Amino acid sequence: xxxLITNGIISNGWDFVIAVVIGIAFGFxxxxxxxxxxxxxxxxxxxxxxxxxxxxxxxxxxxMVGLLYFDYFGWIELSKIFILPTxxxxxIFGGVVMGLGFIIGGFCPGTxxxxxxxxxxxxxxxxAGLYLGIAGFTLVYPYIGxxxxxxxxxNVTLTDVTGISAAWFAAGFTIVALAAxxxxxxIEKRVRKNIKEYKF
Amino acid sequence: xxxNYIFLTILMLLMAIGTxxxxxxxxxxxxxxxxxxxxxxxxxxxVTTDQVAKMIIQKDPSLELIDVRSAEEFNDFALPNSINIPxxxxxxxxxxxxxxxxxxxxxxxANDDIQSDQAWVLTKRLGYxxxxxxxxxxxxxxxxxxxxxxPLENESNTAFETYAFRKGAQLYFTGAKAEPQxxxxxxxxxxxxxKTAAAAGGC
Numbered sequence: 001x002x003x004l005i006t007n008g009i010i011s012n013g014w015d016f017v018i019a020v021v022i023g024i025a026f027g028f029x030x031x032x033x034x035x036x037x038x039x040x041x042x043x044x045x046x047x048x049x050x051x052x053x054x055x056x057x058x059x060x061x062x063x064m065v066g067l068l069y070f071d072y073f074g075w076i077e078l079s080k081i082f083i084l085p086t087x088x089x090x091x092i093f094g095g096v097v098m099g100l101g102f103i104i105g106g107f108c109p110g111t112x113x114x115x116x117x118x119x120x121x122x123x124x125x126x127x128a129g130l131y132l133g134i135a136g137f138t139l140v141y142p143y144i145g146x147x148x149x150x151x152x153x154x155n156v157t158l159t160d161v162t163g164i165s166a167a168w169f170a171a172g173f174t175i176v177a178l179a180a181x182x183x184x185x186x187i188e189k190r191v192r193k194n195i196k197e198y199k200f
Numbered sequence: 201x202x203x204n205y206i207f208l209t210i211l212m213l214l215m216a217i218g219t220x221x222x223x224x225x226x227x228x229x230x231x232x233x234x235x236x237x238x239x240x241x242x243x244x245x246x247v248t249t250d251q252v253a254k255m256i257i258q259k260d261p262s263l264e265l266i267d268v269r270s271a272e273e274f275n276d277f278a279l280p281n282s283i284n285i286p287x288x289x290x291x292x293x294x295x296x297x298x299x300x301x302x303x304x305x306x307x308x309x310a311n312d313d314i315q316s317d318q319a320w321v322l323t324k325r326l327g328y329x330x331x332x333x334x335x336x337x338x339x340x341x342x343x344x345x346x347x348x349x350x351p352l353e354n355e356s357n358t359a360f361e362t363y364a365f366r367k368g369a370q371l372y373f374t375g376a377k378a379e380p381q382x383x384x385x386x387x388x389x390x391x392x393x394x395k396t397a398a399a400a401g402g403c
Contacts, residue, residue: 061212
């Protein structure tokens with residue numbers, strides 16, 4: 001059946017409507033998970049709050065396993081799904097930069113906007129900085145464009161690169177995620193004992 | 201220890217392990233036989249050589265000519281802008297990318313229309329729409345477009361119109377010299393009205 005637009009079940013014009021609906025739902029879930037508080041988010045780096053890890057790992061694992069089942073039942077054709085092209089080294093570098101920004105700023109781009117929506121001052125500064133960063137990037141792009149476009153592998157999945165079937169990755173990821181859920185629960189308990197004041 | 205956590209952990213583990221058993225059968229999906237029968241008796245699945253010629257001349261962007269003959273035959277002679285997909289490699293995953301593009305009309309071409317009919321049935325069974333067969337194939341193309349026969353004098357007007365079109369198409373595809381048209385031989389007398397005197401003033 002799916003992807004709905006690719007298979008012509010609904011027309012192209014709907015993608016913006018769907019994007020808005022999914023965007024609102026995403027923002028709601030982020031806010032409901034407590035992601036509009038930067039203390040909540042950076043807690044993962046200090047060991048007192050692993051909600052970020054839990055929410056994102058849950059999302060990844062459920063989507064991953066769910067898509068495999070959907071593909072099997074014929075509800076969505078995984079072969080027709082758009083796969084983001086991979087630029088290996090720039091993506092690793094970008095991930096490090098993003099992680100640093102995450103620790104320093106206390107938000108990731110999406111959560112900063114949910115925090116702006118509920119009126120957090122630090123998020124307003126973070127969002128402003130985000131746009132400054134975008135502007136800065138466009139200015140230096142001519143100098144770093146070569147690196148930005150290097151390491152191109154194409155629109156590949158892990159299965160394409162390694163030849164290992166998707167089920168192994170799904171099972172592996174799930175086991176890692178579940179282990180992380182249980183492991184972080186104990187870390188949290190131990191770290192929180194030593195924190196005197198803990199408020200969001 | 202929350203009991204729900206244990207339950208959810210076990211559920212997620214079972215679901216993940218279950219993905220190992222999701223082996224998809226290698227059979228390609230097919231349309232229902234009834235649907236195939238309904239489509240196969242439609243005369244609209246055929247296009248004539250004239251229609252194809254017209255589309256090529258008009259540079260119709262929706263036309264996608266697929267030549268299902270072997271590569272050697274294709275190299276000897278082929279229609280302009282046609283793509284060679286020999287019948288035995290029609291169902292390759294790369295070949296199948298040519299079908300089902302929205303807004304295109306796939307026309308199968310072969311020496312006759314037997315091979316192209318086979319290609320039509322194969323792709324139709326896979327559920328690809330807007331595929332057509334060129335009636336008579338390239339043999340018919342040579343007979344009608346490249347060497348059109350002049351209709352007999354007692355034939356209908358449409359036969360003459362078709363002939364005129366085919367002669368034009370012949371020029372387009374072969375670059376043959378234009379024969380002087382019958383009509384150009386008729387001498388045309390141009391009768392001009394004499395200018396009347398300028399309207400005289402009334403007042």
